Amino acid sequence: MSPDCFSSHPPRVPCKSLSPEEAEHFLTHGWLKVSNAIKPEYIDAWMADFWVRTGYDEHDKTTWKDEYLHLPHHRQVRHDELCPEAWNKISDVCGGEERIHLERERWIGDNFIVNFGSEARSQSLIDSSPKEKAGWHCDNDWYRQFLDSTGTAMTIVHCFTDIPARGGGTWLCEDGIARVVQQLYDHPEGFDPGLNTGDICDGIMGCEEFVPVVAKKGDVFIMHGLLPHVAGFNYLHYARVITNPHVTLRDPYDLNRPDGEYSLLEQVILRGLERSSVPEYKPPRERMYWYPRNWTFKEAKIRAELDAMIAVAKAKGLDETAVDSVWLQGEQAREDFDRRNGMLLPVHEATGFQPVQHKL
């Protein structure tokens, strides 16, 4: 226990796992890397049928049809079981594990996001500037985003492969946080997913502090939920594999704590606004939460993946009971999955479903 670990304004709160340097790094940059944090047995088990699920040949890049793939889950474990050390640091950043939502994305899994690059990309002589990249965003596509919203309090990147420089690591815009929180302060009415949520990242062109995710297999990146980010191009033509779960809190942020005991997440917001508290802030509209509309295109891939996994089992003389997938584990498993991932929430009438995966 290091009561001095949050070193600066506003006042400190105790933490169990973060070093003072790590706390300061998160406050200053909006993110933190925890090296070698994922238990190797999960990487090995989940990556074992990665190529089977994609339908691509690992050794024949001409079969890598799509540059960018989002896959559905088959396995899920508790976040704290997958990467205990990273989870402890996540809890510290939130101001204590008790603040974290008890269900939403507490189980995380093998819903891989794969960036293969391409032959053409690998021949490129010039890397594109992150500043000019389209699609800067925060992961807030299932709730009305207010300044104090904690639907996605943190965006996490779990690295299932190495990610070298120029290898398709996510770009982070560190000085974008201040612009985002100012946008949210200036628009207390909030932003709705698919309608105007992209607007909170307006102004990235005016930012200067861009950092790519560069990692070793097993590393975990912990990012503030209001840190703008965008997928990077993979110029190395290999399979970069990550997952991108989130941390949801039970309650909205409190930006007016009389005792000054702000979490690191709250401190980042206050720093961005150059305030020590925001007592006047109160959302004027109802808080709203919706079905995750981009689940639609991932769900559509489940049957083909299952068929491929079952075919491999049968080729080994096994049957489908040998396939480890939530989709083969009965009604209760499906209900648990739906509850943990927001599938019971109402569909946003204006934006509906996202039937086709977005491109890079």
Ligand SMILES: [Fe+2]
């Ligand atoms: Fe994202």
